[in-house]
Amino acid sequence: MIHIRPADKRDAPTVFPWRNSENVRKSSLSSQKINWEAHNAWFNASLLSQEKRLFMIESQNMAVGCLRFDFLENDAVEISIYLDPLQCGKGYGKEGLLQGIAWLSNAGFNFKKIIAKILPENVISKALFQSVGFNPKYEVFELELT
Numbered sequence: 380m381i382h383i384r385p386a387d388k389r390d391a392p393t394v395f396p397w398r399n400s401e402n403v404r405k406s407s408l409s410s411q412k413i414n415w416e417a418h419n420a421w422f423n424a425s426l427l428s429q430e431k432r433l434f435m436i437e438s439q440n441m442a443v444g445c446l447r448f449d450f451l452e453n454d455a456v457e458i459s460i461y462l463d464p465l466q467c468g469k470g471y472g473k474e475g476l477l478q479g480i481a482w483l484s485n486a487g488f489n490f491k492k493i494i495a496k497i498l499p500e501n502v503i504s505k506a507l508f509q510s511v512g513f514n515p516k517y518e519v520f521e522l523e524l525t
């Protein structure tokens with residue numbers, strides 16, 4: 380049984396090793412390791428931002444993952460989720476995602492869609508998002524200029 384709760388600044392050290400784990404970095408659009416100072420500054424700024432909401436996913440009061448909503452300009456909310464790498468594959472991602480969507484739907488914000496950016500090779504994430512009703516809409520192609 381899991382639940383989500385709003386994150387606070389005491390959660391920054393918990394999330395830090397998850398953010399830098401191989402599993403999360405390889406699924407992330409920004410795959411560089413980040414240092415503690417940068418992470419902590421980002422985390423605290425995000426908590427204060429009107430454009431973001433951060434949640435912790437907990438199982439029996441132990442933090443197992445985190446969830447973030449970014450309110451975008453075009454009536455869309457971007458969702459991102461990652462777990463403690465030791466806690467993957469136990470259903471926490473799906474349940475956390477469903478609870479996050481339920482919170483967002485009931486929070487009274489004005490938006491029309493929820494989007495998730497997923498790397499093409501991230502099959503688990505694609506399956507997860509599709510299993511709760513997301514559909515692939517478009518692919519982004521990139522040419523890296525040196």
Ligand SMILES: CC(C)(COP(=O)(O)OP(=O)(O)OC[C@H]1O[C@@H](n2cnc3c(N)ncnc32)[C@H](O)[C@@H]1OP(=O)(O)O)[C@@H](O)C(=O)NCCC(=O)NCCS
Pocket residue numbers: 402403406458459460461462463466467468469470471472473474495496497501502503504506507510
């Ligand atoms: C993506 C992530 C949150 C999934 O959480 P999880 O708890 O491991 O996933 P769950 O156990 O809830 O499984 C959810 C669905 O994913 C799929 N899935 C899970 N593990 C899988 C695996 N090893 N292979 C294929 N599909 C898998 C299944 O479709 C599953 O749904 P089902 O059980 O109804 O069939 C987690 O793996 C993670 O933190 N990944 C790194 C960060 C990331 O990719 N974030 C998403 C970008 S926004």
